[in-house]
Amino acid sequence: MQIGPYQLKNQLIVAPMAGVTDQAFRNLCLRYGAALAVSEMLSSNPEVWDTDKSRQRMTHSGEEGIRSVQIAGADPELMAQAAQFNVEQGAHIIDINMGCPAKKVNKKLAGSALMQNPPLVKDILQAVVAAVDVPVTLKIRTGWEPEHRNGVQIAQIAEDCGIASLAVHGRTRQCMYKGNAEYDTIKAIKQNVSIPVVANGDIDSPEKARFVLDYTGVDALMIGRGAQGRPWIFREIQHYLETGNKLAPIEVAEQRQVMLEHLTKLYDLYGEYKGIRFARKHIGWYLDQEDQRQFRADFNQLETAAEQYSLVEYYFDELVQN
Numbered sequence: 001m002q003i004g005p006y007q008l009k010n011q012l013i014v015a016p017m018a019g020v021t022d023q024a025f026r027n028l029c030l031r032y033g034a035a036l037a038v039s040e041m042l043s044s045n046p047e048v049w050d051t052d053k054s055r056q057r058m059t060h061s062g063e064e065g066i067r068s069v070q071i072a073g074a075d076p077e078l079m080a081q082a083a084q085f086n087v088e089q090g091a092h093i094i095d096i097n098m099g100c101p102a103k104k105v106n107k108k109l110a111g112s113a114l115m116q117n118p119p120l121v122k123d124i125l126q127a128v129v130a131a132v133d134v135p136v137t138l139k140i141r142t143g144w145e146p147e148h149r150n151g152v153q154i155a156q157i158a159e160d161c162g163i164a165s166l167a168v169h170g171r172t173r174q175c176m177y178k179g180n181a182e183y184d185t186i187k188a189i190k191q192n193v194s195i196p197v198v199a200n201g202d203i204d205s206p207e208k209a210r211f212v213l214d215y216t217g218v219d220a221l222m223i224g225r226g227a228q229g230r231p232w233i234f235r236e237i238q239h240y241l242e243t244g245n246k247l248a249p250i251e252v253a254e255q256r257q258v259m260l261e262h263l264t265k266l267y268d269l270y271g272e273y274k275g276i277r278f279a280r281k282h283i284g285w286y287l288d289q290e291d292q293r294q295f296r297a298d299f300n301q302l303e304t305a306a307e308q309y310s311l312v313e314y315y316f317d318e319l320v321q322n
């Protein structure tokens with residue numbers, strides 16, 4: 001798939017997930033074969049750019065691959081300024097978030113609430129596309145609510161405004177994360193625009209990836225929660241798409257190495273206090289089985305990076321010995 005001047009090496013993209021897809025996690029996914037990883041959403045409100053959180057999200061040094069930075073907001077002028085600012089900070093692609101149902105975002109009528117207001121969508125897209133020389137991509141849901149699935153209309157507006165590619169999460173705003181993602185609207189969108197379309201929602205296995213590609217005819221797939229605690233899912237899916245065969249599950253030694261590296265990167269990125277809190281979330285996803293419950297409980301009690309690191313090492317040493 002082509003996004004402006006960038007030819008993606010395959011059809012797999014890491015979904016933006018605030019609080020999850022930081023630089024440490026994006027780099028792991030890219031190493032395991034994802035062609036592109038979209039950053040966590042950044043507010044278009046300049047008043048918050050000077051916070052630790054925004055600064056962390058805007059840092060790209062050490063970042064591998066094509067840098068796609070997501071912005072969120074509802075004011076065309078502020079969105080245009082945010083896009084320019086992030087290009088100055090090193091973004092290669094600007095992604096606009098019209099897919100987020102979070103209350104905090106929607107109160108300000110940003111994220112997926114914008115889909116209720118197609119003229120405003122047009123104003124925002126035109127302003128951002130005109131403001132920067134890099135490709136601008138858009139992420140939407142299928143509509144505002146199940147009775148108003150206006151994804152096709154918004155997609156056509158996006159195409160007219162010069163959006164370089166469109167990712168669609170197969171739920172409406174009202175559905176939040178309930179039920180299953182539906183792919184019929186995504187298929188209809190693909191049939192009604194000529195810009196690249198990316199399918200998103202509930203793609204969590206190689207077989208599901210194959211199914212969604214075939215069913216919708218889209219150009220690429222975007223994977224979010226399926227990669228939590230499993231960044232190697234991109235290798236598994238790519239292998240399956242290429243060969244039709246499933247890879248053996250990841251070896252214990254490799255999983256150990258990935259988790260320990262991930263911990264180190266989290267401590268580096270956030271410092272010890274915040275790093276150990278982020279680590280609890282990620283380690284909980286890596287080791288999420290019922291028989292790993294005691295491990296998780298023990299891990300979550302720890303208050304230093306050194307103890308967390310040692311407990312993960314110990315866990316794997318025990319696993320190899322038994």
Ligand SMILES: Cc1cc2nc3c(=O)[nH]c(=O)nc-3n(C[C@H](O)[C@H](O)[C@H](O)COP(=O)(O)O)c2cc1C
Nearest residue numbers: 015016017018041097099169201202203223224225
């Ligand atoms: C914890 C979390 C944070 C998210 N943050 C964002 C975000 O910042 N921007 C965005 O466009 N979507 C965000 N999303 C939505 C995802 O990008 C994706 O559309 C959704 O999770 C469905 O894909 P999945 O089933 O592969 O997870 C978030 C989802 C989760 C679970």
